[in-house]
Amino acid sequence: MSEKLTQEQVRHVAKLARLKISEDEVMLFTEQLSDILEYVAQLQKLDTENIEPLAHALPVHNVLREDVVKPSLSNDEALANAPQRDGEFFAVPKVLGDGGA
């Protein structure tokens, strides 16, 4: 698990993370993330064969409440921080057609 990260992998991860990164950042992150991955590879030394993964330190479970209507934000409050709004909606560039990925 201590193989070096490639620039290609860094570009792929940036795409998964929806982050536009410059070529300078590709080089910087390739080096820094490789160092970090090399450091975290020490975990592989540990035998965890019969150890349960621990996602939460305390035994927390899904919490359900009665399905009753409670007060919530008004339309205007919910939209107040929108970078762009259109009436009652959040506005985004065209999604279908020529605007695709």
Added chain:
Amino acid sequence: MDQLTARELRDKIAAGQISSAQVTEAIFDLIEQRDTNIGAYISTMRESALAQAADVDKRIAAGQPVGTLAGVPIAIKDNMCTKGHATTCASKILQNFVPPYDACVVEKLKAADAVIVGKCNLDEFAMGSSTENSGLKQTRNPWNTNCVPGGSSGGSAAAVAAELCYAALGSDTGGSIRQPAGFCGVVGLKPTYGRVSRYGLVAYGSSLDQIGPITNNVTDAALMLNVIAGHDERDSTSISEETAALSDYLADIDKPLENLKIGVAKEFWQVEGLHNDVEQAVRAALKTYEQLGAQLVDVSLPHLEYAIATYYLIATAEASSNLARYDGVHYGHRTAEPKDYIDVYNSSRAEGFGEEVKRRIMLGTYALSSGYYDAYYLKALKVRNLIRQDFNQAFERVDCLMCPVSPEPAFEIGSKVNDPLTMYLSDIYTIAVNLAGIPGISIPCGFSENNLPIGLQIISGNFSEDKLLRIARMYEQQTDWHQRKPSF
């Protein structure tokens, strides 16, 4: 004149001996004098603070009851939502974000009649150990302005140390309350995970994040915990009081613990880069406890050395998921001229996030990605269990553990920014505590040769904050480190 403690101030205000308006004005005067140099606050709330203070004074004059923090000026880390007032997380992506609601802790402070002074600087999204990752400004250590205040709650700790408030709230994901408290010579408490509601705290690593107080002394930490602790149905990981009862953390605060057993792990002294001044100060503190009748017990935390690797996989994985919400659509920064809708995401995030946040999102995304999940994320969750077991085993034999807060005192601004891994390694003593979910406190225990504060960390079992605070208070009653203040 020495600043009163929060508790003393509250009592004097409630008794009508001091007006909250006067005290609050004095705090804003000090902020004006000192904060250009320190940089603790991202924003202040003069108008609303003075209105809160006047309201408290009026009610006291009329003989009406007031809350447990009546009229006391308090600062809040700027990753907790304040209704109608910008909450930036020290990020350009949230620079103009004005929350439509208060965080649970902010509601509780207001209900206790605290006066909210302003919002403190932090490492962007609480990711960092020096507050140098703030996307908005620099904070300097009040003891030496060439040094960092620690992080990520560096603004909160610096504000308390520089007397720019009477107490503050911070948040702690891997040491972000305790380490800056240690660097600034004040008290920082990370409660048990789930003890304080995270509702309205901007999420970083959700299974690790916990809000807690930063104060001038242990008693004020107990006072603050009394106000902010408790179950909240809006945070599904908040622990009910049936599961773990709340205490009045002030009730027995001055009562020493009898037959105290302190665990000291040999691994604590084997940490690479442990500064001699820090080791000497912590060993002297242990001596003080022995003189108070405590017994030191050798324990072992064999997996402590894996805590940093474990943390940086789990925290970044959670961060990559949590920060996916910054999409340039609902709130926060949006790029000016997106090519298409995908570019709204890609460019808004690229422009809004700073370098460390990008690095952690990238690392977390990688750790969760197809083909690497088992080797990195799942493996880290298993090691997390081993780390928790180490602590559980130790707490079968001892009341608490004691160790340094960080291997060295505050370091110089700029000295570690280009080497993220070295910066991560400075979190060795604090990080395992978050992985295990248990409470930890940092209290002043001395100074380095260069006159920088040194912190003692005390760690105890789940939901034992009452005991933890009393243990810390025992030391404070014997020493005067907490009364020393930086000069201005």
